[in-house]
Amino acid sequence: MQHILIAEDDPNIASDLKLQFQHEGFEAEIVFDGSLAEKLLLRKQFDCIILDINMPGKNGLEVCKAVRQQKITTPILMLTAFGEVEDKVLGFESGADDYLTKPFFFKELLARVKALLKRRITQPETAQVMKIDTLVINLSAKTVSRDEAPVKLTAREFEILTMLATANGRVVSKKDLIKKIWGTVVEVNTNTIEVFINSLRNKIDKHHTVKLIHTRPGFGYFLSTAHEA
Secondary structure (H helix, E strand, O other), X not given: OOEEEEEOOOHHXXXXXXXXXXXOOOEEEEEOOHHHHHHHHHXXXXXXXXXXXXXXXXXXXXXXXXHHHOOOOOOEEEEEOOOOHHHXXXXXXXXXOEEEEOOOOHHHHHHHHXXXXXXXXXXXXXXXXXXXXXXXXXXXXXXXXXXXXXXXXXXXXXXXXXXXXXXXXXXXXXXXHHHHHOOOOOOOOHHHHHHHHHHHHHHHOOOOOOOOEEXXXXXXXXXXOOOOO
16 A cells, blocks of 8 residues: 655645545555654655645755655655746755645546656666766666766656657657656646756756757757757
8 A cells, every 4th residue: 555645734634635545545644744744754654745835844845855865755746825937946946746736626636646656666777878968867876967067856857858868859849748757647737847947957057058958949848969959
């Protein structure tokens, strides 16, 4: 039975989510405080973590950062009452794999959690190392570097970058990125892809003369040392 941690300071929402996940065959545990959630995550293993951004003690972003600093790779889905792009970027940069804006339907939350769990289980292991200019992607170690300096990416950012890299310079559409990474059971706005691409550009290209991540307006994205593909 897969074990989910629900960190949510609203007792009614937390209890309702716990009951619904249990009804779907999951083991669910709830905590109402960010500091307590962090302590629990450092001593106990879960299959998926649901973090509300606004919590007493430590907020969800702080908990997420602390967990990732401890090399815990458990999928994290962030719950937020905000819909601004900046809030989503902060969540992804903290190490979250996905986000969901309140209010939401449990059916969508369940689909997103299942997608995170499925991808974690079926993700193939390979020793392949990909290189584009000074960018190095190690698919086995799940690490990225540029000019030999490590680049910290979230799991979702790593998947998007890898998909662009394996396209060998060909343009990858937003639709294909969504289908490959989120699957068909979850509705994802194309703006979400733009958020991830912007975040990747800040981490991969911002301080380098040669830009690797490019946009073909109306078509999608590609990796190249040149501006055309």
